[in-house]
Amino acid sequence: MAEISCDNAVGANGSRPARVGCVVPWFPAQVLYSRSSYPALAAHVSQAQGSGLPGTGFANPLNRNVDTATTNLNRSRACGDAPSISGKSCDEYPLASTYQGLAFGGxxxxxxxxxxNAPTNVTGPIGASACMITASENNAQGGVMAKFYYDYRVLGGDPFRVGIGA
Known part of the structure; x- marks a missing residue:
């Protein structure tokens, strides 16, 4: 494995400037969801990871998917039939922007x-969890992930971890 990978890739959301930078490609950076800032999001991710879904550590990271079609398919398969509940929106884990979403099996x-409307008490590393959470938290997650992908240079296929913080 290469010890260091350098690039001048465009930012996570296309509006951030390209910049030169280097990473250790085999070391998966970690994004942290704060329980105090995003309690519903953190609770869902914690339950999903507790059921065996990947993303918690070095041995089972998530991998970023930058293909719009499969990202949309991940989201649709996890949340396409979510109910309309005022102030809530459907969150999926693993994130739609990963190769571990439902477009890739499970x-x-x-x-x-x-x-x-899905089975409960399901465990294992394949599949995805869906949960209605506070819409503002779910919307904020998009910004958290865009900043994380940009700041930590998580490019297509790169591994990363998801943690829960205070």
């Missing part, structure tokens, strides 16, 4: 209180 799962 079945949907959920948890009690998530308001999603």
């Amino acid at each position: 079945t949907r799962r959920t948890f009690a209180g998530c308001n999603i």
Whole structure:
């Protein structure tokens, strides 16, 4: 493996400037979701990871997918039939922007209180979880991920981890 990878890739959302930078490609950076700032998001991700879904550590990271069609398919398969609940929106884990989403296999799962029509008490590393969470938290997650992808130079195919912080 290459010890260092350098590039001048365009930023995560296309509006951030290209910049030269280097990373250690085999070391998956970690994005942290704060329990105090995003309690519903952190709770869902924690439950999903607790059921065996990947992204928690070095041995089972998520991998960024930059293909719009499969990202949309991941989102649609996880949340396409989500109910309309005022102030809530459907969150999927693993994130739609990964190769671990439902476009790449597995079945949907959920948890009690998530308001999603899917099996509960499902475990294992394949599949995705869906849960209705506070819409403002779900919307903020997009910004958190765009900043993370840009700041940590997580490019297409690159591994990364998701953690829960205070």
